[in-house]
Amino acid sequence: MSNKIKLLRKFNRDYFNRLRVFDSHYNNNFSVTETRILYELSIHNKLTLKEISEVLHIDTGYASRIIKKYTNKGYISKVSDNNDKRSNYLSLTTLGEKIADDINKFENQRINSILEKLDSDSQSKLIDAIDTAYSCLNPKKESLPIIRTHQPGDLGTITHFHGKYYADTYGYTEIFEAFVAKDFSEFILNFDKKKDVFYIVEKNGKVEGSIALQHRSNESAQLRFFYLSPALRGFGIGRILMNKIMNFAKKTKYKHLFLWTHKGLDGAHTIYEKNGFTMTETKIHSLWKENLEEQMWELNL
CATH class of the missing domain: 1.10.10.10 (Winged helix-like DNA-binding domain superfamily/Winged helix DNA-binding domain)
Structure with missing residues (x-):
């Protein structure tokens, strides 16, 4: 042998x-x-x-x-x-x-328990090695998406994605992109790695999605910047991102989570509902689109 x-x-x-x-x-x-x-x-x-x-x-x-x-x-x-x-x-x-969702959560916890024993450099090496192995064994298939924490350069890329996607799909003005840039800046300038997390989806070296949890107090946090490129939707990646956020929230011992979204994002709303969020407030404004209905969703842990 x-x-x-x-x-x-x-x-x-x-x-x-x-x-x-x-x-x-x-x-x-x-x-x-x-x-x-x-x-x-x-x-x-x-x-x-x-x-x-x-x-x-x-x-x-x-x-x-x-x-x-x-x-x-x-x-x-x-x-x-x-x-x-x-x-x-x-x-x-x-x-x-x-x-299937329960099993998927359990599987994610099982993998996360392996990753938690490694430092960030070892995690990156492991993921890169697995991606390389997958590419070698499946030369005709594209490499698998990877989920990692944020790094320099991600802020601008995700801001661009939000601005471009919501303008093209929902008719938002550049005012929305400006608010996203402002919120991202606040998030990173006050980032606390013990209380906050910012996950990035990357495929073939390109950023394709994100999700974040930003602390608002010792017991409450806001889910933010949830985006996934259309090409990666329908493969369960959104559920995996949400599972990672929920695991982090429980590990951090948050008692309350909330988020702001808008009417019409049915795919995201389904994921929120499956994780126990309920819509608790709506408001109409015209900051970046006429008569836009924004919704607050909340979850008590």
Whole structure:
């Protein structure tokens, strides 16, 4: 056996042990394959049995038995394909979505527990190494998005994204971009790494999204600057960003979170609702768009 093979097998054993993949209670008694099926359905919305088998490289009969089990439990529903009545699409029910979200949160906590043991430099080296490995093994696929904390240059990029996107999509004036720049400046000038966090989504070396939590008191914090480029939407990255924020808020022992958003951002509002936020206040103003309805959402932890 070559040293290269030994090294790869050694890494596989170590990584699987760290994830506790062989634990009989893995993900609250869901097996690895069962977890992956729920995950794939949560990010693709609907899949056929054949597609699930191909994605996971598992036997169709094995996948079918799991699907039958999940259907009986009310996790999965079947919808007929309009183009082929012999074929069914599979999608998660509301109950299935909740279970998938719970498992996803648990998985994120599991990975975060590994990262927390490393300093920032070691985390960057690990993520870069994993990204390189993924690119080598999947040369025809683009590199995976990475989520990191902010660094010099991010402020201007995210400000530009906010200004450009909201102008093109919702007709905001440059006044909105000016307010974003002002708020970003206040955030960074008063940044406290024990109370604040600012996550950046990066793909192929380009900034593609962000989310932040800014302390307002020892017990309250504001969720801010939540943005994800359209190309990365629909893959569960928004949920991952929110999970990281929620984990940080609980670790920091905040008792109250709030945010300001506006009417029409349905995708973001769904994520807020799934994390327990409720809309508590609305107001109309015309600072950067005529008769814009802004909304405050709050969560007591």
